[in-house]
Amino acid sequence: MSRPVFLCVFVSVFIETAVVGHAQVYPRWFLNPVGLNGTAAGYTQNFFLQSSSDSAAFMKACENLAQQHYTEFHGGQAYWETEAGVYWMGDNFTEKIDTAFLKDAFSHAKKIANCSTKNMTFVLVSGNELTLPDSMRSTMKCPAKEPGWVEAIPGSSGYTYAEGVAPQYFYESSSWEAAEKRARFNLARSVKVTLETMQKDEDRSGQEIRNEEVSESLRDIEVVYRWHDVARGLYYVLMRVPNG
Amino acid sequence: MKKLIVLSVSFLAVVLIGCSGSRGTQTANTGDIPDWFTNVPQDPNFLYAANTQASQDLQLAIDKAVTGARSEIGRQLEVKLEGLQKKFSEETGTGNDAQLLQMFTQAEKTVVSTTLNGSRVKYQKQLKDGDLWRSYVLVEYPIGAANSALMQQIKNNDQMYTRFRASESFKELQDEVDKADKAKQDQSQPQTPPQTQPEQH
Numbered sequence: 546m547s548r549p550v551f552l553c554v555f556v557s558v559f560i561e562t563a564v565v566g567h568a569q570v571y572p573r574w575f576l577n578p579v580g581l582n583g584t585a586a587g588y589t590q591n592f593f594l595q596s597s598s599d600s601a602a603f604m605k606a607c608e609n610l611a612q613q614h615y616t617e618f619h620g621g622q623a624y625w626e627t628e629a630g631v632y633w634m635g636d637n638f639t640e641k642i643d644t645a646f647l648k649d650a651f652s653h654a655k656k657i658a659n660c661s662t663k664n665m666t667f668v669l670v671s672g673n674e675l676t677l678p679d680s681m682r683s684t685m686k687c688p689a690k691e692p693g694w695v696e697a698i699p700g701s702s703g704y705t706y707a708e709g710v711a712p713q714y715f716y717e718s719s720s721w722e723a724a725e726k727r728a729r730f731n732l733a734r735s736v737k738v739t740l741e742t743m744q745k746d747e748d749r750s751g752q753e754i755r756n757e758e759v760s761e762s763l764r765d766i767e768v769v770y771r772w773h774d775v776a777r778g779l780y781y782v783l784m785r786v787p788n789g
Numbered sequence: 790m791k792k793l794i795v796l797s798v799s800f801l802a803v804v805l806i807g808c809s810g811s812r813g814t815q816t817a818n819t820g821d822i823p824d825w826f827t828n829v830p831q832d833p834n835f836l837y838a839a840n841t842q843a844s845q846d847l848q849l850a851i852d853k854a855v856t857g858a859r860s861e862i863g864r865q866l867e868v869k870l871e872g873l874q875k876k877f878s879e880e881t882g883t884g885n886d887a888q889l890l891q892m893f894t895q896a897e898k899t900v901v902s903t904t905l906n907g908s909r910v911k912y913q914k915q916l917k918d919g920d921l922w923r924s925y926v927l928v929e930y931p932i933g934a935a936n937s938a939l940m941q942q943i944k945n946n947d948q949m950y951t952r953f954r955a956s957e958s959f960k961e962l963q964d965e966v967d968k969a970d971k972a973k974q975d976q977s978q979p980q981t982p983p984q985t986q987p988e989q990h
Contacts, residue, residue: 712847737906742860
């Protein structure tokens with residue numbers, strides 16, 4: 546093989562590995578927030594000015610703090626199943642938070658950690674006097690191997706766990722937000738869901754209509770773990786809420 | 790010659806960086822069907838239902854599968870409670886007592902619609918299936934919750950309670966409720982969720 550060709554191949558392989566295979570770096574308290582009670586992480590894509598990114602991330606963190614403190618879920622969705630498959634008929638889910646708590650959080654929540662990466666800015670706020678341990682202040686690469694909790698969702702009599710998944714959106718922060726929103730709804734559905742189904746048999750074909758309603762309020766929601774599946778472009782968030 | 794090498798390297802670098810811009814949604818293999826989907830667990834204290842659905846939208850695939858699995862659990866519960874109703878009727882000779890049957894049916898319907906709480910997704914997996922996302926889920930529902938609710942419904946109705954409390958079926962139901970309560974107390978300590986995989990350095 547001639548020298549220029551060999552050099553081109555070598556450089557192309559090096560660039561491919563460097564760009565595609567690079568694991569994402571996140572603050573440790575963002576990926577493993579379990580045990581940091583009374584805190585919430587906020588994040589946003591980087592704006593032109595770093596101060597704008599910090600402000601947006603702080604506001605997002607306060608919103609997450611309010612949502613974790615108390616959220617009401619209302620709504621439902623319906624499906625129609627036929628021989629050809631399952632069709633989604635629509636949904637109307639809503640989330641309500643305690644706006645008084647949110648207003649208080651904007652004024653009194655303390656920023657206890659922040660971190661900026663190439664694409665995103667992260668902020669950790671606390672609603673109480675929590676001090677972040679030094680061991681949690683570093684950054685870490687998101688594990689390449691799928692953690693056990695992604696497929697086998699934990700369960701215990703003390704907590705109800707639920708997982709949210711979202712695909713890759715244009716802004717990574719949108720993916721994390723979508724995954725967290727799904728996790729909260731799945732928590733509400735795990736706590737209580739009303740299901741109505743009607744099956745119909747006609748000649749040799751069958752149909753089923755399913756209606757699912759959720760009306761539940763949750764307190765003290767906690768983000769347990771987050772994970773980014775780089776290979777498949779999926780974002781996972783595990784949340785839990787105390788039982789009773 | 791040197792210019793040619795530099796030009797080739799630069800061109801290749803531009804092409805490859807452009808092509809590798811997508812950070813996610815790479816096509817993946819469909820992968821194996823999870824074991825827990827083909828071999829649904831069996832446990833006398835839980836009802837299980839597995840379901841799989843596909844959709845272009847990832848979240849829709851998951852929602853369809855979870856709702857389908859919960860519907861299946863609802864049906865399993867109805868079958869179980871209808872069987873319980875039959876046992877009560879046969880044992881107490883109330884098969885022809887329409888009023889009592891109606892009360893029991895009402896209690897059964899209430900139980901099915903209001904105690905589907907605590908039903909959780911135990912396992913879930915998402916795979917690419919061609920252009921679609923396919924979601925596999927296994928939903929678990931503790932029977933203890935349904936038994937407790939049915940027991941409470943019976944006790945709330947004096948007539949039903951009077952007729953059924955001496956029956957063997959009622960005693961069996963009471964035993965199952967006591968067992969479930971004891972199991973709950975034994976597991977009352979919150980468990981630490983599994984740790985993430987060792988981080989990369």
